[in-house]
Amino acid sequence: MEPDTLLARITDYTSRPYPYPLYAELREAGPVVRQADGSCLVGTYHEIAALLHDPRMSVDPRTRGEVTHKPPFLRLDDPEHHRLRTLAMRPFGPPHSPGRVDAMRGEIDRITEGLMEPFEAGSQVDIVDDFAYPLPVTVICRLLGVPREDEPLFRAWSDALVAAADVRPEADTTEADKAGDQARIEMGGYLVNLAEQRRGRPGDDMLSAFVNEPDPALRLTQEELAETAVLLLIAGHETTVNLITNGVLTLLRQPEHLDHLRREPALLPRAVEELLRYEPPVHMRERVPHADIEVSGTTISPGTSVVLVLASGNRDPKRFPDPDRFDPTRPDIEHLGFGGGIHLCYGAPLARIEAESALGALIPWLGSARLSQDPPPYRQNAMLRGPRHLPVDL
Template sequence: MSTDTLFRRINDYASRPDPYPLYAELRENGVARQEDGSYLIGTYDEITALLHDPRISSDVRHRDNADELLAGEEAATRSFIALDDPEHDRLRRLAMRQFGPPHTPGRIDALRQEITEIAEDLARRLPEKDRIDIVDDFAFPLPVTVICRLLGVPEEDVPQVHTWADTVVAGFDFTPGEDSGARRRAALEARQAMGIYLGELARTRREKPTGDMLSQLANDQGPDGRLTDQELMTSATLLLIAGHETTVNLITNGVLTLGRQPEALQRLGAEPALMPSAVEELLRYEPPVQFLPQRTPLADIDVGGVTIPKGSPLILVLAAGSRDPLRFPDPDRFLPDREDNQHLGFGSGVHSCFGAPLARLETQIALTVLLRHLGSWRLLADPPEYRRSPVLRGPRHLPVERATPR
């Protein structure tokens, strides 16, 4: 089959349960120009080089169809992940000051006990019936609760935040024949409503700080100055959405993978100290973010002997790179103790996910607690029902059954 249809085939919902044969086809063919004029890259070394190449832009204003992509959206409302340096660098550094090292090195580790308590509470409240939906009953509420507490969202407002977040994330999904514009508009409206809410909350925290992360973002007077009201709204919205969405998929993909790998599951039960390494392997083997669809060359560039013209849409298929046999021995096997595991699960370069330490910690705790409380269990659907999004790939539902009631 022609490689110029690869992206269409990857996006086909029928490929969601197992896109990896398509990723192997991509790697075998090197750079693959698509029927819409975009270019797919799926090899580890090339992806890594491009993620560190300053000629590759994350700003959609450089795309040929920028007007269409930005329709109804002011540039000021876009988060720093959709900007280039120096704008990106300044906003990222302002957010990072309150999120982790070097300015707040203990923030994430200090959450360990609280995350464990939240996970334990959710696990104790799992339905008494033997059938459990891992997504709805555990994987979704855990990271949402954690990020809301980290930011300082009042408990009574969390359900509304859940609703907004669901709508925003649904903007990444699609259904063939559906008006995708309506879905994107709904997502934009939800993101704007969330931003307004968080902006108002931040303004109260400027007057009366409460020690949470939003208070510190609102009042920080570091060397880069203070976030404007608009920047604070946008950055807080990004932190809330990104701070839970990929973690939901990572936890769920982890349960699915272990349900398919009884030997690995048994080994983790016997050697719990392996869990951090196992989570790194999950990020390589079944990453929650499959590819980065918004990259644009600012000049003609050569990738693997192919010249990619300036302005062409560039799609970096991270999940394909993380299974590149030239980088990872036996890449299609899940090995919880894999060494030298420099996967692309959190990207790389200046746009690497700065929430990675939190996602790692949450997933390590989540899987440890959940597996202990489940006891013996089995998957009830394999493959399960997947979400529509080919980018944020994970099961929409993951029903499991306890083999022995607890």
């Protein structure tokens, strides 16, 4: 097949269970592969890493006139990105010191144990609906200060926002984009209203910290608060759902590693890093250059959509020996699972804690478990790739 159809084939739903042969084809075709729609794909590790750190690469959708409203800081360039990211991170605690997330380790373990109470031998559970989804949603809602009874509201909003955020070959506005915009407005309005209820009456939560900031220079505007709170809630759980679910799927497919981790639980943090390389929760990121950029002899013009296929870079044999093998003892795992550069995932520490807690609790159950369906049904989203359901017989 022609290389200029690779993006269409990668994003086609039939490729979702196992896109890795297409990624190998992408790497073979060259560091930069032009597509029929005018975009460029990059699938080799070193080129992706360099572009993630290149200040000429923009994440702002307004660069291409795709949106008119101010996007969340995840989709902004410096210096505005740095300002808002710094303000959003303040409630997590001071840099390089134990903060709010580290303090939640015990509570995360308790939430994990509570979700596993209904598990019993001889039953079937859906790892996504019964465990991997409710765990990070509960955690991020508690961090933000969302009442438990309101947590179910976020499922539909999250699904709409994630569907709109996918990488697609065509650039036209779709029904998914419209639904995503509506969900963003509704969720933002809900979170701002919740925050305003804490103004002058702060609790020990992040929304309270945002609206009760004493320094006027460090306060978020209402629009910035809405976008930041929505971003924290979505980014705080969507990728973690995939990380946990992909981890369970990988271990059930490779019982020798499951047994190894059961015997040596101290390996679990390294195993989570290897999962972030081997089956990452985020497969692609889009960037747009605002100046000519040369990549391995190919010049990419300003305004071109550049899709960085992180999951392909994670399996680049020029960077990782035997890259298609899952190895929880791999000594060098400098993966692209959390992106890189100034937009390195700010929720990475929380995701690692949640994944370690979840897999640590599940591993004793998985030794005698089996997959009810393999491959399982996957989510539509090609960028945030993971099973939509993962039924397992205990």
